[in-house]
Amino acid sequence: MTRTDLGMPAFPPAAPFPPGATFPPGATSQAFPAFPEAAKEAVRDDVLRANLRRATHTIRDKRARAVTELADWDRLRAAGKAVKDHTLRHLDHYLLQLEAAVTAAGGTVHWAADAEEANRIVTALVLATGEREVVKVKSMATQETGLNEALEAAGIAAYETDLAELIVQLGHDRPSHILVPAIHRNRDEIRDIFRTEMAGWGRPAPEDLGDDPRELAEAARLHLREKFLRAKVAVSGANFMVAETGTMVVLESEGNGRMCLTLPDTLISVVGIEKVVPTFRDLEIFLQTLPRSSTAERMNPYTTMWTGTADGDGPSAFHLVLLDNGRTDTLADETGRQALRCIRCSACLNVCPVYERAGGHAYGSVYPGPIGAILSPQLRGTGSDIDATLPYASTLCGACYEVCPVAIDIPEVLVHLRERVAQGGPVTRAGIRVRLRPAHGHTAERAAMRAARLLLDRPGALRTAERLLARARRLRPRRLPGPGRAWTDTRTLPDLPAEPFRDWWLRERGTRP
Amino acid sequence: MTTRDRILARIRRAVPAPAPDEATPEAALAAIPRDYLRVHDATWTPARTADLLAANLTEYRAKVHRTDEAGLPPLLARLLSGSRTVLIPPALPPHWLSGTSATLVPDQESSNAHDLDGVDSTVTGCALAIAETGTIVLDGGPDQGRRRITLIPDHHVCVVRVPSQVVDSVPQALERLDPTRPLTWISGPSATSDIELDRVEGVHGPRTLDVILLGAQ
Numbered sequence: 117m118t119r120t121d122l123g124m125p126a127f128p129p130a131a132p133f134p135p136g137a138t139f140p141p142g143a144t145s146q147a148f149p150a151f152p153e154a155a156k157e158a159v160r161d162d163v164l165r166a167n168l169r170r171a172t173h174t175i176r177d178k179r180a181r182a183v184t185e186l187a188d189w190d191r192l193r194a195a196g197k198a199v200k201d202h203t204l205r206h207l208d209h210y211l212l213q214l215e216a217a218v219t220a221a222g223g224t225v226h227w228a229a230d231a232e233e234a235n236r237i238v239t240a241l242v243l244a245t246g247e248r249e250v251v252k253v254k255s256m257a258t259q260e261t262g263l264n265e266a267l268e269a270a271g272i273a274a275y276e277t278d279l280a281e282l283i284v285q286l287g288h289d290r291p292s293h294i295l296v297p298a299i300h301r302n303r304d305e306i307r308d309i310f311r312t313e314m315a316g317w318g319r320p321a322p323e324d325l326g327d328d329p330r331e332l333a334e335a336a337r338l339h340l341r342e343k344f345l346r347a348k349v350a351v352s353g354a355n356f357m358v359a360e361t362g363t364m365v366v367l368e369s370e371g372n373g374r375m376c377l378t379l380p381d382t383l384i385s386v387v388g389i390e391k392v393v394p395t396f397r398d399l400e401i402f403l404q405t406l407p408r409s410s411t412a413e414r415m416n417p418y419t420t421m422w423t424g425t426a427d428g429d430g431p432s433a434f435h436l437v438l439l440d441n442g443r444t445d446t447l448a449d450e451t452g453r454q455a456l457r458c459i460r461c462s463a464c465l466n467v468c469p470v471y472e473r474a475g476g477h478a479y480g481s482v483y484p485g486p487i488g489a490i491l492s493p494q495l496r497g498t499g500s501d502i503d504a505t506l507p508y509a510s511t512l513c514g515a516c517y518e519v520c521p522v523a524i525d526i527p528e529v530l531v532h533l534r535e536r537v538a539q540g541g542p543v544t545r546a547g548i549r550v551r552l553r554p555a556h557g558h559t560a561e562r563a564a565m566r567a568a569r570l571l572l573d574r575p576g577a578l579r580t581a582e583r584l585l586a587r588a589r590r591l592r593p594r595r596l597p598g599p600g601r602a603w604t605d606t607r608t609l610p611d612l613p614a615e616p617f618r619d620w621w622l623r624e625r626g627t628r629p
Numbered sequence: 630m631t632t633r634d635r636i637l638a639r640i641r642r643a644v645p646a647p648a649p650d651e652a653t654p655e656a657a658l659a660a661i662p663r664d665y666l667r668v669h670d671a672t673w674t675p676a677r678t679a680d681l682l683a684a685n686l687t688e689y690r691a692k693v694h695r696t697d698e699a700g701l702p703p704l705l706a707r708l709l710s711g712s713r714t715v716l717i718p719p720a721l722p723p724h725w726l727s728g729t730s731a732t733l734v735p736d737q738e739s740s741n742a743h744d745l746d747g748v749d750s751t752v753t754g755c756a757l758a759i760a761e762t763g764t765i766v767l768d769g770g771p772d773q774g775r776r777r778i779t780l781i782p783d784h785h786v787c788v789v790r791v792p793s794q795v796v797d798s799v800p801q802a803l804e805r806l807d808p809t810r811p812l813t814w815i816s817g818p819s820a821t822s823d824i825e826l827d828r829v830e831g832v833h834g835p836r837t838l839d840v841i842l843l844g845a846q
Contacts, residue, residue, distance in 0.1 A: 171826040191665040198661045206654040208640045221809070227633040279832065280823035296823050303824055329824040333832050340833065345742040361808040371780065371819035371834025378776040378811075379742050389636065394658050396808045400800040401665070411822050414685060415762035418834060419814035420776075426811045428738050429775040440636045448643035547639040 145492070148480030150501040151509045155474035164475050167302045172466045178412035179463060179519070185414070186404065196401045197523040200457035203359075203394055204447060210359040210392045211438065217362030221424020223434040228386075230441050230546075234258075235266035237437050238351065238384055242272050245382050247348045253366065253376045254278035255353025256460055257386045257439050259291060259482040260495075263351065274351070275317075275343050277372035279336050286313035292476025292484060294462040295410050300475055303327040314339050340372065350376035350431070354387045355459065356402060357436075360395045363423045364436070367406060367416045377420045383431040388439050390447075390456040402459060405521035409461035442495030448544035451532040455490045457522040462487075464516035464526060470509055479506065486516035490529040497545050498537050504555050507533035538562065560599030582616035589614065668797040669761055675792035678760045679842055682795055685763025689817025690830045691838040697845055701788070702728035705752065708786055708839050712749035716782055718774025721752060725788070736778045745777060750784040751835075756812075758789045758840075759802045763817065765789060765840060766802060768810040776813055785835040787815075791844035 148154065158164060183189050203210055215225045228234035234257075242250055250267065252258065252274055264274040264285075276285045283298035284291050287309040291297030298306065310321040310332065319342060321335045352373070356365040364385060366373050377383060393399065407416045425434050447453045465471045465485030476484035480502035481492035489510055493503040507530050516526040536543065538561060540554040554562065571578045589612040595604040615623075622628060630638075652660070673681070683693045696704045706728035709715055715731045726733060734748055754772030758765045765787050767773045779785050789795065796802050806812060819834030830836070 167825070175822075175826045186669065188665040188669070195661065195663050195665055199658075202654075202658055202661060205644055206657075207644070208637050209654050211637070211640075227631070227636055229632045229635055233632060277833075278823070279821050283823070296826055298823060299826065306824060329827060329829045330831070332824055333821055333829050337832055341746075344833070345746055358808065363808045369819065370821045370823075370832035372832070374776065374780050374813065375833055378780065389640075394654070396806075397800075397803055400803050401663075403799050403803075411828075413689075413816070413828075415759075415764045415814065415816040417689070417816050417818065417820045419812075421808065421812040421814075423809050423811075426769070429769055429777075429811055438636070440639070444636060444639035444643050447640060453643075544643065547635065547642070 145480060145496050145500040145502055148500070148502040151474075151478055151480070151505040154478035154480060154502075155470075155509070158475045158478045159473050161475075163302070164300055165473060167300055168472055168475055170302075171296070171299050172472050175412055175466045179409060179466065182408040182412040182414065186408070189405075192401055192405050193521055193523055196405055196459075196521060197457060199393060199398050199401060200522055201454075203392060204390065204453060204456055207389065207392070207447065210394055211389060213359040214357055214362060214392050215438075217358075217360065218424055218434075218436050219362075221362045223362065223424040223436055226435060226437045228437055228439050228441070231261035231439075234261045234386055234437055234439050234441065235263050238263060238386060239266055239270045239272065241382070241384055241435055242267065242349055242351075243270065245349050247272075247382075249273040249275065249343075249347070250349045250351050250384075251275050251277050251343055251347040251376050251380065252281070253350065253352040253368070253373045254281050254297075255351070255386060256294065256482060257353045257388050258351060260441065261386070261439070263386065275340075277340050277343070277376060278368075279333065279370055279372075282336055282340070283309060286310065286317065290477055291482060293465055294460050294483065294485070294487075295465075296462075300477070303329060303332065306332055310335050310339075318342060340375075344372075344375040344379060347376070347380045349382045349384070350380040352376060352383065352385045354385050354391055355406065356399060357387055357392045358394075358396050358399070359392050361423055363396060363421050365399065365419065365421050367403075367419045369411065369417045371418055374418055374420055377422065378430045380431055382433045382435070384435045384437065386437045386439055388441070389443055390458075406459050406461055409459075409463040409519070409521040442497075444547060445497075445544040446491075446494040448549075449494065449532075452490065452494050452529050454524050455487065455494060455529060457524055458487055458491065459522060460487075461521055463519040463521065467515040467519050469511060469513065469515070474509070479509065481506075486510060486526045486530075487524070490524075490526055490533060493533055493537075497543070498533070498552070498555065504537050504557075507531075507537060564600075579616070579618065583619070585612055586614060586616055666798075667800050670797075673760075673797055675795070678795055678797055679791045679844070682758055682760040682763060682789075683842060685760065686765075686817065686840050687763075689763055689820070691763070691817045691840050693840050693842065695791075695842045695844075697843070701725055701841065701843060704841060705729055705786065708841075709750055709752070712784065714748045714750070716745065716748045716751040716778050718753055718772055718778060720771030721754070722772070726752065736774050742777065742781060745781040748782045750786060751778050751782045752786045752788070753779055754788050754790075755794060757794045757796055757802055757805055759796055759799060761798045764802075765815050766806065767813045767815070768806065769812075770810075776811055779813065779815075780834055783835050784837045784839070785815075786839040786841065788841045788843050791842045 267274045280298040293299040307327040314321040354364045471485040479488045483491045489506045498504045512527045538558040540552045709729045756768035818838040819832045820830045
């Protein structure tokens with residue numbers, strides 16, 4: 117798709133994927149290739165790997181220092197986990213409390229079961245204001261619903277104002293990191309994008325724009341300023357919603373959040389239902405753990421908290437759209453529901469050896485990295501190639517669990533989801549309990565497991581098989597034939613011993629092991 | 630059935646039904662262990678807390694100044710010497726700006742974002758400051774004004790009364806804040822880590838943040 121000449125945002129075409137391929141809403145994940153194929157492409161890209169390596173290593177060390185500064189980190193982590201688990205256990209109670217508090221403070225609460233409904237609600241709210249453009253604060257929830265594309269289809273221009281989101285939007289690109297969606301771009305690439313694309317969207321980049329991050333940030337400041345000053349409608353997400361008071365919390369760095377949250381007349385926040393916390397006091401945990409985990413700062417430069425509307429200060433109309441979109445289905449899975457504790461810090465991405473090499477795009481979702489590998493297949497189901505392969509996009513090294521500020525045991529959920537994919541089992545989709553059939557492509561694996569069970573259940577047969585193999589050890593192939601071939605593509609078959617262990621034991625000790 | 634009812638029904642099906650003898654959500658929440666520290670160093674004195682606040686603000690590129698009541702007007706005059714216009718909230722103590730020659734622009738409800746964009750600096754008080762994180766918090770009080778006045782001008786001077794407005798930690802700050810007021814937490818001038826995850830100061834918010842610690846010297 118080519119850009120229109122109206123200065124309107126075009127769909128990010130994001131080759132090699134179909135234009136307009138957005139994220140979760142069910143079928144669209146079909147657009148993405150399975151993780152192994154996508155990753156194979158990515159690891160061949162030397163620039164991408166260098167960019168990712170540099171960025172993830174920079175933040176990794178800084179995060180470790182910021183966390184070590186707090187002697188009670190483990191206790192904050194445990195309390196954060198406990199508060200989130202508690203909230204999920206009583207989610208209906210806290211959402212109703214939140215709704216009442218927001219309404220009492222002058223806001224309006226809407227409920228959206230899926231991406232399409234959320235987009236429809238937001239589009240109608242924007243159209244009702246008579247405006248045809250909105251400024252946006254970086255929001256994972258609206259990325260997830262593909263809101264920009266929905267607004268575009270309704271003739272509404274959505275301008276991303278976070279620097280990294282701006283780079284992604286101007287570059288007709290897709291985000292590849294939760295916190296820094298343009299992490300796959302280096303300064304040279306960003307300069308080139310600004311030089312060629314800014315003019316089509318508003319104020320052009322300076323002719324002599326260099327690649328110093330300071331210059332690039334300045335170019336973004338000037339480009340976006342006119343949009344902030346004239347904006348009448350803003351769309352945001354939120355990091356936290358306080359049930360007790362109806363307070364919304366947005367953490368940010370650049371000030372684009374403050375601009376969007378305070379200057380326009382109408383503010384629409386689209387927030388996942390799992391973002392609620394019970395009390396204002398609970399923020400004392402997350403305001404300590406989130407900045408240190410995400411940007412490795414003691415505190416991020418700006419945090420805005422607002423409760424409904426305030427007289428004369430900030431938007432006169434506030435709408436909160438509470439988004440389900442697969443969250444209640446995730447909640448129904450006893451092992452998998454811990455993914456809903458996530459506070460989107462992205463520390464797990466920055467330490468993951470798979471993410472560092474494959475990059476965010478290979479995950480085929482707005483949620484890349486380890487958390488994406490457990491969140492996307494649960495929010496969307498494991499029906500598509502990408503979602504059925506995501507639980508395997510991990511070495512299970514456990515670094516993600518170590519750094520997680522709410523102690524999500526990502527490896528545990530990965531193994532759980534692998535079992536779901538390979539064996540099938542009960543899942544909840546759109547609120548309905550169904551039984552998942554085993555996925556294709558795991559037939560050989562299941563056959564091997566059945567054969568193993570057969571042998572291990574029968575000591576006599578096992579002994580015979582071991583002896584046969586030992587005698588045929590010289591015939592051991594380098595690669596397995598048939599469906600086992602893929603397994604030996606990247607692995608060496610182990611040597612077979614000349615004598616089975618149990619025969620050796622019997623010979624040495626004279627008794628059966 | 631409304632979407633609201635459907636989502637609530639899905640949640641109730643997804644989690645175990647509450648047992649008859651189960652504690653209320655409020656009681657269960659109160660039972661969660663919160664054995665993390667209220668303050669990270671219990672030996673802090675007001676003077677050390679102020680030093681820590683200054684050090685943390687400085688590390689995030691805020692400029693920190695210290696003075697007493699008598700020294701405040703000349704200090705403000707010096708910090709505002711490069712400004713032609715200064716935006717002021719409704720109830721800033723008048724003597725603070727007695728030494729400055731800049732034109733004072735009182736914030737008015739009728740002034741829009743474009744009007745404010747032409748102003749050079751803004752001077753405010755604050756609700757409190759947090760030493761451990763190097764944060765100042767504004768709550769829209771009369772000496773702070775609307776949120777936009779500390780956002781659009783490129784230079785913000787914030788006066789913190791020491792020790793009365795300084796707390797040690799985030800938990801102490803939340804205890805003192807009123808969530809029904811619009812709150813803005815500021816830790817250094819605006820910044821971004823979006824280019825190669827390296828921090829750069831100065832994006833959309835004020836690029837210069839002067840913090841004055843006001844107290845007996």
